[in-house]
Amino acid sequence: MANDNGKKASDFIEFYMGILLIIAGVFFLLSKAVVRSGFYGFNIGGLNVSTGLVVIPLMFGIIWLVNNPKSIMARLLTIAGAIFIVGSIIVNIRITFTTTSMFDYLIMMLLIAGGIGLIIKASFMARK
Secondary structure, three states: OEOOOOOEHHHHHHHHHHHHHHHHHHHHHHOOEEEEEOOOOEEEOOEEEOHHHHHHHHHHHHHHHHHOOOOHHHHHHHHHHHHHHHHHHHHOEEEEEOOOOHHHHHHHHHHHHHHHHHHHHHHHOOOO
């Protein structure tokens, strides 16, 4: 039973099973990750910037934007300040992985690789 594209129903089942396998493998892999954050600050050109200082460009941009709403420089400073804050949050995140057994690791990798293989098979392999 093939549809207009010449694909069988089993191709769609393999494709969706591949997606489910990838989701399961990535879920198990990410469940072993521990995310920590802290107020470390970071270096810009050898200058140590604390986390409290990252708000200053945003504050100046907002003040400038309130006084002159049509200023492009005020908008750019506000956007740069917001990007600076998000960047400082990302820089201060520490991701580590908990210890896991080799069996668990292999299961995670096999789920992901098997899912990718099923998706490739269902999507690109021609039926005879």
